[in-house]
Amino acid sequence: MxxxxxxxxxxxxxxxxxxxxxxxxxxxxxxxxxxxxxxxxxxxxxxxxxxxxxxxxxxxxxxxxxxxxxxxxxxxxxxxxxxxxxxxxxxxRLPTLPVLCALPGQARPGASAVQIDPRMLDRVRALLAKAESTDFPEEAETYSAKAQELMARHSIDYALLMASRGTREAASGRRIQVDNPYESPKALLLSITAQANRSRSIWSRDLGFATVLGFPADVAAAELLYTSLLVQATSAMVHAGTPADRRVASFRRSFLTGYAHRIDQRLQQATAAASESAEREHGRAMLPVLASRAEAVTEAVKEHFPDVITTKATVGNRAGWIAGQVAADRANLRTHHGALANN
Known part of the structure; x- marks a missing residue:
């Protein structure tokens, strides 16, 4: 050949x-x-x-x-x-996927507007790296809270700026690899993180990745937060339970599932607080803007994945589930809480 x-x-x-x-x-x-x-x-x-x-x-x-x-x-x-x-x-035999960006040879210089300040993004990444590496919860909380503040302010301010200019911004997508082992709870964690950042994650299990659909800045925030939480969850998992527990695959899988579900609860609580804070700063005029963007994301999901189905995670090890929820309570989630308002 x-x-x-x-x-x-x-x-x-x-x-x-x-x-x-x-x-x-x-x-x-x-x-x-x-x-x-x-x-x-x-x-x-x-x-x-x-x-x-x-x-x-x-x-x-x-x-x-x-x-x-x-x-x-x-x-x-x-x-x-x-x-x-x-x-x-x-x-x-590759299946057909949604085309998420211009094909090679078809991109036009300047066609994709820069939506995230590279300097701000570098600062967020540095803060998250410190939050993941420190052994002191209070210090990690400080780093994560600052990263949250930066991403939150950028996301909302950018949406309002585009609206004030009359610029119609389109939802886009990014694929994120979801690898074994324990791909199901990892995909669940990504889905939860994406929803928290006004995006949707569609997992293609057989292909080994998920497609996160949303506005570019929100998708980037979801990926950053997911990556950070996955590092924290994995680190907590290797120290959870007894040595015998840690050798059992069902314990580790249930740990990550419990972790993801508890993270979801904390993110939902944060969403309400973030919405109230943003509304006090920007007024109710921001609500139609965010609602319009939410509708655009929903339409993007319908367009690219008309046959998507929802599944529920299962738990086979109660000790692992409980340990995962406890670890999630200790996680540094406030990285992007301010970017979660979308009600």
Whole structure:
């Protein structure tokens, strides 16, 4: 099989909604690390077709491999035919996904407005890193509260700014990998975090990722908070229960599920407080703006996932569930509470 055939399969995958990170994660699940490495090389080859200025920045950020071979003959000689055939079968059977950003070669410079101040985002990330690494709850609370304040103010202020300018902003999406082990409670935690940040998370279990739909700043906030909470939950899990408990998979799975459910309760409580605080500052004029954005997110979900279904998490280990809820009570959640108002 010619290398050009595989390159064409990559190009077709782009038109069917896939992005580099999606393909890499999918092939890792289906063909192991060798399949992931091969598709990275194929993507590097295919990307040579496009001028850098015509490739979306988010797309660029997902690219890691570079062309390392001098000729097609060298490449083909170093990769067994069986691997190439397996790759082609997997690529040709990819399901169609929502197209979330401009395809390579179609992006227009400046078309995507910068919605998050990079300096502010760096500060938030630094604060979250400190919150995750400190052993002192009070110190972590201070870091998380400051990060919350920054993201909350930015999210609401940006929405009102766009409304005052008469600018219609569209909901968009981002895919976030949800890997084993314990992918179900991880997907639940992401869904809860997305809803708290005025977004929706649709989990594609067989594909290994979830699609978070919302306005760009809110989606970014959801991803940051989810990543931080997952780090905190994992750290708490390895110290929860007895040594015997920690060796049982059902305990760890139930721990993360209990953690997610308790986090949900705390976020709902925070939503009411954040709504009241924002309304005191901006007045009731903000409510129609946020309601309009909520409707736009709902419409985006209906458009991209018309057949989505809702499932409930199950718990098989009561001790793990209780330990997870206790750990959630100690988590530093206020990172983005101010960004949760959407009632």
């Amino acid at each position: 010619q290398l050009s055939v595989l390159e064409s399969a990559i190009t077709t995958a782009w038109t069917r909604g896939w992005q580099p990170a999606d393909l890499a994660g999918y092939l890792r699940r289906k063909a192991g690390t060798q399949g992931e490495r091969l598709v990275a090389d194929l993507i590097a080859t295919e990307m040579r077709r496009y001028a850098p200025t015509t490739v979306d920045p988010h797309w660029q950020s997902q690219l890691s491999a570079e062309v390392w071979w001098a000729s097609e003959e060298e490449f083909l000689r170093r990769w067994p035919e069986r691997q190439r055939n397996q790759m082609f079968v997997l690529l040709s």
